[in-house]
Amino acid sequence: MTLQGCFILLASYHIFSERAMRPVVAVEKLVFGGDGLARLSDGRVVFVPGVAPGEEVRLRIVREEKDYLLAEPEDILSPSPDRREPPCPYFGTCGGCQLQHLSYEAQVRVKTDMLRETLRRLGGLPEDLVEGVVPSPREFHYRHRLRFHVEPGTGALGFVKRRSHDLVLIRHCLLGEGSVNEVLQKLPESNAWRRLQAFTKRVKIEASPGEGLATLLFWITVEPLSADVEALAQELPRLKSVFYWVRGPKPRGPFPLDAPHGGRRLFPVPQKFFPETPNPCYFVRPGVFTQANWEINLRIIETLREVADSPPRVLDLHAGMGNFLFPLAVLSQEAQGVDTDPGAIADGEYTAAQLGLSRKVSLERLSAAETLLETWKAAETWPLVLLDPPRGGCRELLRYLPEVAKERIIYISCDPPTLARDLKFLLSAGYEVERILGFDMFPQTYHLEVLVSLKKRRG
Numbered sequence: 256m257t258l259q260g261c262f263i264l265l266a267s268y269h270i271f272s273e274r275a276m277r278p279v280v281a282v283e284k285l286v287f288g289g290d291g292l293a294r295l296s297d298g299r300v301v302f303v304p305g306v307a308p309g310e311e312v313r314l315r316i317v318r319e320e321k322d323y324l325l326a327e328p329e330d331i332l333s334p335s336p337d338r339r340e341p342p343c344p345y346f347g348t349c350g351g352c353q354l355q356h357l358s359y360e361a362q363v364r365v366k367t368d369m370l371r372e373t374l375r376r377l378g379g380l381p382e383d384l385v386e387g388v389v390p391s392p393r394e395f396h397y398r399h400r401l402r403f404h405v406e407p408g409t410g411a412l413g414f415v416k417r418r419s420h421d422l423v424l425i426r427h428c429l430l431g432e433g434s435v436n437e438v439l440q441k442l443p444e445s446n447a448w449r450r451l452q453a454f455t456k457r458v459k460i461e462a463s464p465g466e467g468l469a470t471l472l473f474w475i476t477v478e479p480l481s482a483d484v485e486a487l488a489q490e491l492p493r494l495k496s497v498f499y500w501v502r503g504p505k506p507r508g509p510f511p512l513d514a515p516h517g518g519r520r521l522f523p524v525p526q527k528f529f530p531e532t533p534n535p536c537y538f539v540r541p542g543v544f545t546q547a548n549w550e551i552n553l554r555i556i557e558t559l560r561e562v563a564d565s566p567p568r569v570l571d572l573h574a575g576m577g578n579f580l581f582p583l584a585v586l587s588q589e590a591q592g593v594d595t596d597p598g599a600i601a602d603g604e605y606t607a608a609q610l611g612l613s614r615k616v617s618l619e620r621l622s623a624a625e626t627l628l629e630t631w632k633a634a635e636t637w638p639l640v641l642l643d644p645p646r647g648g649c650r651e652l653l654r655y656l657p658e659v660a661k662e663r664i665i666y667i668s669c670d671p672p673t674l675a676r677d678l679k680f681l682l683s684a685g686y687e688v689e690r691i692l693g694f695d696m697f698p699q700t701y702h703l704e705v706l707v708s709l710k711k712r713r714g
């Protein structure tokens with residue numbers, strides 16, 4: 256054998272033996288975060304992305320921690336019948352989606368299992384309390400808002416890569432609505448944007464579904480020329496308005512100055528929620544929180560109305576612009592909402608006026624904790640308290656909540672682990688679960704929204 260032949264033989268033996276030494280595991284389930292959980296032959300837990308329950312997978316270990324390992328799938332040896340070719344070319348590189356390799360039915364099943372498991376493990380709740388997860392009417396193009404990072408120098412837009420801080424540039428996002436994708440494509444070609452992008456790090460493109468248009472909000476480190484910002488709105492015909500955030504509590508805008516409704520986005524809501532208002536609509540400024548998937552948001556509101564069952568008075572401790580509060584206000588005599596975002600409160604007041612609810616609803620810029628404490632000091636109670644916190648949950652509210660929410664709490668959460676923690680406390684503080692229902696607000700990702708209705712036990 257020649258020397259070259261020897262080298263080839265040795266190299267292929269090395270590759271073959273390395274490959275043979277890579278562990279093969281069976282995926283037990285997917286866990287919150289979207290990774291598959293499997294066990295090595297010595298019992299250690301390993302997490303691996305891009306797999307499905309039941310699959311046999313050859314792994315490449317990428318990191319060892321004290322209690323677990325992280326791996327990448329090298330070969331899927333027995334593909335699950337739920338597996339499909341991920342439709343998005345960025346899947347696997349982009350950090351945005353985790354479940355595109357599964358059929359949509361399988362995603363909903365997996366999320367139901369994840370929710371049950373998380374509430375049982377961290378909250379001690381029986382798994383059969385979770386009724387299921389309501390699928391999204393749209394599997395793709397459901398997101399009416401997307402936030403991008405700006406590539407320094409070129410002004411191109413992208414998301415952060417999986418397990419990295421690098422950018423993956425995006426021309427089209429399968430999750431984004433049509434108008435959002437159109438602005439995403441056209442923005443880097445705009446002359447005004449070429450001038451503005453040098454000092455811009457992030458942008459948010461948000462749809463105005465009632466108008467088939469979009470808005471743009473960008474974060475910039477120096478005060479831009481108004482002429483450039485106005486030119487941007489003109490160069491992109493699908494843009495309703497442009498805002499920018501340079502410093503201070505709220506963004507500057509709208510550009511153009513006379514954009515309808517102060518440049519706000521319009522969200523039509525069903526007539527049955529507001530029977531006395533013709534063509535009811537919510538009005539929301541760019542940057543103010545809105546639920547990402549409007550069709551699923553409307554399903555949540557429907558369930559909320561059913562569960563809340565005409566409460567005489569309702570207090571919403573994370574009211575935002577009034578999304579959940581207004582449809583309940585119509586069914587009650589008094590509705591109060593608080594939120595820490597001044598923009599959300601301003602939009603809530605604007606929307607309440609348009610819906611003819613100003614006299615029934617009061618909105619105030621206050622924190623949930625301050626509100627609870629003041630309510631408790633005044634010995635005031637509410638028959639229904641709504642919670643819809645950011646991911647961190649309601650830990651700081653738990654001390655006073657049972658003193659104020661005398662009958663019912665409806666807790667809407669986007670984070671099952673913190674929800675489980677808070678439910679554990681509330682169950683020990685005298686509440687019982689009436690309903691738990693998931694909503695797939697975020698197809699293709701591991702995220703979901705959960706509605707829990709709790710009732711105070713008698714005696």
Ligand SMILES: C[S@@+](CC[C@H](N)C(=O)[O-])C[C@H]1O[C@@H](n2cnc3c(N)ncnc32)[C@H](O)[C@@H]1O
Pocket residue numbers: 544545546572573574575576577578579593594595596599621622623624643644645
């Ligand atoms: C998940 S969003 C929900 C908003 C609204 N319920 C909706 O559906 O549009 C959470 C809201 O909590 C608000 N928030 C964050 N921290 C808060 C606090 N400490 N007290 C009251 N509101 C807070 C945010 O401004 C945001 O509007």
